[in-house]
Amino acid sequence: MKKTHIIILVGIAALIGGLLAYSVDFSTYDTIASAQKKQGKFVHLIAKLDKSQPIEYDPVKNPNYVSFHAIDSLGGKTKVVYHNSKPQDIERSERIVMKGTMKDGHFECKDILLKCPSKYKDEKEHLQNSVKETTTY
Numbered sequence: 001m002k003k004t005h006i007i008i009l010v011g012i013a014a015l016i017g018g019l020l021a022y023s024v025d026f027s028t029y030d031t032i033a034s035a036q037k038k039q040g041k042f043v044h045l046i047a048k049l050d051k052s053q054p055i056e057y058d059p060v061k062n063p064n065y066v067s068f069h070a071i072d073s074l075g076g077k078t079k080v081v082y083h084n085s086k087p088q089d090i091e092r093s094e095r096i097v098m099k100g101t102m103k104d105g106h107f108e109c110k111d112i113l114l115k116c117p118s119k120y121k122d123e124k125e126h127l128q129n130s131v132k133e134t135t136t137y
Contacts (some may be wrong), residue, residue, distance in 0.1 A: 022074060032076030035102045045098045045107065047072045057086045070096060070107070079106040087112050 028042040034116065047070035049055075056067040066082045068090070090096070095115035100108045 006020075029097075031074050032070070032072045032107075033074070036078070037105065039102050042099070042101055045070070045072065045100075047096055047098065049093065049096060050077060051091070053082045055086070055090070059085075068108075070098070078102075080109050081106055082109040082111075082112060087114055089116060090114060092116060 011037055028044070030038070033045070035043045035045055050069035050071050057065070057111050063085055063088065064083055066084070066086045068082075069077060069081050071077050089094075090112075090119035093114040093116050096110045097113040097115065098107065099111040100112075102108070
C-alpha cells in the first residue's frame, strides 16, 4: 500500500471516531443531592411532583414563571423554578425529567419532559382483558 492510502485510511478512521464521539449522549441522571454539589453545572434530574406543596403559577401576573417542589427517588427535595408556561398535566404526571442547573438552593429548570402513564394504562388493561378472553375455553 502507498503511504497516501494509509494516511487517508487513518484520516477516515479518525473522522468516524470523532463523529461517533459527538453523536453519543454522555449525559447521566443526577439525584438532587448530587446536583446540589454541582452548583451551576448543567444536570438532568428525574423526580416526582411534591403534591404536599403548592404549585406557584399566576398567568396574569407572570405567564413565564412556574415554581413547584420535586422529590427524587432517594427522597431528596428541592424547589424547581421554570421560566416558561406551566406544563399541561404536570399534576397528573408520574415522573418529571428536568434539565437545568442548581442555583441558590433551588433548581433552575431549562427544559421539562413529563412522563404520564395514564394513556398507557387503558391500553394495558384492554390487552390484558383481550388475552383473558382468548385463553378462556
